[in-house]
Amino acid sequence: MNVLVFRTNINSAQRLHKAACRLCKLRGVCRWSVDMEDRDCVLRIEAPEDSAEPYSEQTVIRMLTKAGLExxxxT
Structure with a gap:
């Protein structure tokens, strides 16, 4: 399982909706979650290692930044 972990500013329902609209477009993702209780608003994305649609940390960052999210x- 590939796991990507990010610090975000997804701390409200509105920001979560913005993120969800983008993250649902990532093919091969098993699941994703945001811990809005954590001070870093941790986004965790999981995908199988043999995913046909590999994606990178930079892809996720670019996608969410375009949506106005940090x-x-x-690490």
Missing amino acids: CEVL
Whole structure:
């Protein structure tokens, strides 16, 4: 399982909706979640390692940034 983890500013229902509209377009994603209780509003994306549509951290960051959201890799 590939797991990508990001720090975001997804801390409201409106921002969550914006993110959902974008993240649902990522093919091969098993599931994604945002922990709005965490101070980093952690976004976690899971996909099988053999996914036919590989995506990168930069793809997710670019996609969410275009939606007006903040997103950076959480290390």
